[in-house]
Amino acid sequence: GQQVMQIPQYQHVQEGEDFTTYCNSSTTLSNIQWYKQRPGGHPVFLIQLVKSGEVKKQKRLTFQFGEAKKNSSLHITATQTTDVGTYFCAPHGGTSYGKLTFGQGTILTVHP
Amino acid sequence: DVKVTQSSRYLVKRTGEKVFLECVQDMDHENMFWYRQDPGLGLRLIYFSYDVKMKEKGDIPEGYSVSREKKERFSLILESASTNQTSMYLCASSLVGGNIQYFGAGTRLSVL
Structure with a gap:
């Protein structure tokens, strides 16, 4: 089945720093x-x-x-405290019924 | 506005009890999903349904069953709750074809 790896699991940044989370799939994705x-x-x-x-x-x-x-990647420039949360990627392999496989998520903490 | 409603935000049950988690969507979506969310494990799919009375097992169906008698309602059933089913349960719905999933607020279930 489809394997999804999302990294990092946690990221702590100071407000104003940039942040990136990466999502890698073992198979070619539809979207x-x-x-x-x-x-x-x-x-x-x-x-x-x-x-x-x-x-x-x-x-x-x-x-x-x-x-x-x-x-895939998600990059946030100049983080703000409102960016705090968990970011999930959800690859779709093209299977039927709209089923998604969610990554483990990256938990972002922003220190003011 | 899209709305997915889960019947309870918090639930406390005893080991061995039969537990029903209810989810209702008002968007006439064909697909509905039940996930559980645990720290470090992301969102794991329990069951999904692509039409009334139709259901498919997700990645972790053991210990759960589902019911979809009406298009707008998707129920998750724990036949005999166990402590390892203590978790956050999230319901989602989407149109056919891998479209955007809309989530309910979640039910935090504690099994004692």
Whole structure:
């Protein structure tokens, strides 16, 4: 079955520093989604990447999909305390019924 | 606005009890999912359903069953709760075809 590795598991940064989380799949993906879960909250969809080499930006967040469609990254520039939470990648292998395999998540802590 | 409602935020049950976790979505979504979330393990899929009365096992179905009698409602059943089922349970729904998943607020279940 599809194996997903998300790293790092934890990241502690000072406010203003950059942050990156990586997601690697053992198989070629149809697309990949990213979700954010605030402390005490539930996962909320951020973005979906579909095309090989795709780059999308949302304000300070930059999402990339690898050329081989096997990996992805989320980069946050100049972190703020509002960025605190767990970031999950959710690769979709093209199987039916919309089933996603979530990565283990990266827990981001931002120190003011 | 999209809404997925889980019947309880917190639940405390005794070992051996039968436990029902209810989830209702108001978006006419075909797909519904049950996950459990444990520290360091991310979101693990228990069961999902792609239509009324249709269900598929996820990655960790042992000890659980599900019911989907109506399109908007997906129930997770713990036939005989055990302490290792203490966890956060998240319900989600999506349209067909690997689309965005919308999550409920979660039910934190403690089995004593």
